[in-house]
Amino acid sequence: MIRSASPGQVRLLDVLDCGVALFDSEARILLWNYWMERSSGIKAADVHGRTLEEVFGDQVSTVLSRTVRDACTDGLSALLSNQLHRYPIPLTRGSGVRAVAMEQSVLVRPLPRYSDVPGAVCVMQVSDVSSAVRRERHLRESRTELRLRNRAIEASSQGIIIVDARKEGRPIIYANPAFTVITGYPAEEVLGRNCKFLQGPDVDQPGLDAIRAALSEQREGMAVLRNYRKDGTLFWNELLVSPVFDTDGVLTNFVGIQRDISKRRKIEEQRDQAMADLRQANEKLSHEQRFTATVLRTIGALVAVVDRRGRIVSFNRACETATGLPEKQALGTRLADLIPDQGAWGYFRLDQGATTPPQGLRTGLVSHSGDRRSIRWSFSHLTNGDEMATHLICTGIDVTERDRAYALLQSERTILEMVARAEPLDSLMGRLCEMIESQLPEQRASLTLLDARSERFVRAIGPSLSPDFLSVFEGREVAPSLASCGPVAHFGHPHYSYDVLRDPNWSEFREICEASGVRSCWSVPILSSDQAVLGSFDCYGAMPHLPDNSSIEVLLRAARIASIAIERHRAAERIQYLALYDQLTGLANRALLSDRLQSATSHAMRHDGKLALLFIDLDGFKPINDAYGHDAGDVVLAAVGNRVRAALRTTDTAARIGGDEFVLLIEDVQNAASVMVVADKVLRTLCQPVQWQGETLHVGASIGIALFPHDATDADALLTAADDAMYRAKQAGKNRWVWGQEQRLIGDLGAESPSMP
């Protein structure tokens, strides 16, 4: 055994970190060191004296076997490299499950003549190159990666330059082909130069500050710069500068990445311009649309657009107001459905059945709540490119108010004409009520008139209201709590009762209101020109309701006309009174007496009736006038007037026909005795003294009585006869009455002789 022969040497071989085997001339193993034992798993004792083929069989490479044999026999040294002979002998590294085949490098050579081991002619040395293989594989991979990156940089369409940041002037040390394409500078012309030359005359552009600022913070900076190509042309360079630091954090390089964005910039500018143009056009369009929409919304005219089949596609604010329909609901419905005049339906469509509307077409328009308005229409067509009418624009003007105002004016004129013609007050008032009712269709109107002193309601006029209802206020005194006319008469202000069934003022009239279908009452005062209340104009509705401004306006106008009519009527009555009555005594004057006498004689003549005429002349009146003045005389005359009136029936007439001359006309006389009774009564009452400023004034009367048809058969003759009789009474000593034809009458009438009072 070799080990026993040279133990020290064997131990040295055992500590080597490589495999060593010695062979004899027959290529048999003489030595097998510990490394070989460990790597092959075969003990030295088990290999000794055997060839490699004998130990490993097929697992040893034939090249190795032959090489060992060549070395043993021919003395040739050989190397079995790892790349050509990866596993010459089956060796492993590691142990257990982690054991892997060992990458090897094998040296085989003949031993020199001075070999220490007897019989050994060849040595085989095996080295484990696994780690070298691994290291180189890793190196190769990273180099492959690096090469790919280099290729990518070379192939990049972006210009890439690398600058040495540690050298003075920061020269360019690399420029890729794309840089040449972009700038026109070949790499060899820029290497060693500072990249400032690209800026041409435009040094210190603002974008550079951004890059400098970024680099000072050790991050990459980007800017768009105006750069110049080698041929002097300008291009827009989007430059990204990225600093590179070594492992100690020291800045070593800058990498500049350039992109020519001139084209992109131009496209962007064109796009921005196009966008701006578009935006401007849009703004203009939407401005026009807004303008149109605003006009449509604010104009008072109704504008509705319908399609060919008459369905609404646009419905402006005025349409909504007039119909009470929001546009949302109106869209898609037929405009004709809102028009009650069936004959006009064909005008509001374009398809079959459409008819050409006449100029100034007027139709009704029914609102959502049932109100009917009057509309005057005009039409125009919307056409498409082929001149085909696609839509009909219906423009309507609401003439309801105008029609109403026109009707009101007409009515007012008619009534004022009636006033001017002095037509009877009641028919005037009736017409006023009708005028109100035509203006306010849901209302019934009446006038409740006051007496001359505005203290009491005398009567009510209202053609549409029942007499029962009208009579409830007759004779009632004015009071603020009396229905609606009461406060109106009391305060002279309008009074509107929303619901008479809930209004305390109306509590006592509830039944009649319910019976008459009256639910609301709007009352306005009828004021005279000097603001005295003449009455109340009342408007009754069937539903709880308050008047709108136009209704109030109509009521006030009606009240004004009523006031004119009443005042006109009263003035006429006054004129008539002044013409026919004596101002001082309130008795009829000569004209009225003559008129009455005439009609009385005609009447009596037709009916075989009898009349009596008493001619009175006061006794002792002139002295009073002379002694106390006309004032005293007037007082006496007024007292006489009152007394004779009191002595007569209302059907009789008392008149003052001269200074102190009075005539009494007594109609329907039955007999002379009744006349005498009157005459006596007059004498007696006139004898009563009259007090005037502390004085007691006395007058008497001489009365002449003429009878119709006894004394005369016509008015004038009758008066003359009475006058004559009066003279005779004066002559007979005054303060007495005398018959006209004394003898005959006494006998006929069976009267007594004239007596002395």
Added chain:
Amino acid sequence: MTMILTADEQDVVTELMNMGVGRAAGAFSRLVNDEVILSVPEVAFVGIAEAQRVFDASIPDVLAGVRQSFDGFIAGAAALLFPEERSLELVRAIIGEDMPAEEISELEQETLAEIGNIILNNCLATIANALHSEISSSLPETYTGDKQGFLSFLCDPPPEARMSAEPPLDGSSSVLLLVQIDFSLRRRAIQGFLAFAIDLRSAASFRAKINEYLEALSG
């Protein structure tokens, strides 16, 4: 001194070289799986200075080579030379790696050494067999550098000799048997050549062996 061979001797050397290189080329051809084309060897005994002139004229400036020392009936060193940029391409042609030639790695150097080893061993073994002599070779060593440096590398003693007591060869004691054989691969544009440097001190026994060989042929 200068070693002059007779015309016959020169022919024998050429023939021997032809045989050796032919066998080496066969091995090489198997290794690279390509046909190897050989030129006729040019054989010349030259001094160091002359050798340098020959190198300057015929081999690339920068080269990669494998050297092996040999000893026996003849001592010296043999080298296989390639233009430097092509040598690793040769390696890659054999091991199939796609890497640029300038990326020289440790394992590739070793591979190049083995390729040289195969060719040189075949060549040396053939000559030794033909002359019925024994020869031993050392392990291959690679060289990368310019051609001036290569000449001294070629003439350096082998590692084994450096350890021995014998004085090293120097320029004056060496004569170079320059055997220039161009070879190329048909499919790959790779060319190379062989050079042998023979220690003058063994030249006599070499000549004796050649003459024995001649006698055996004629006899």
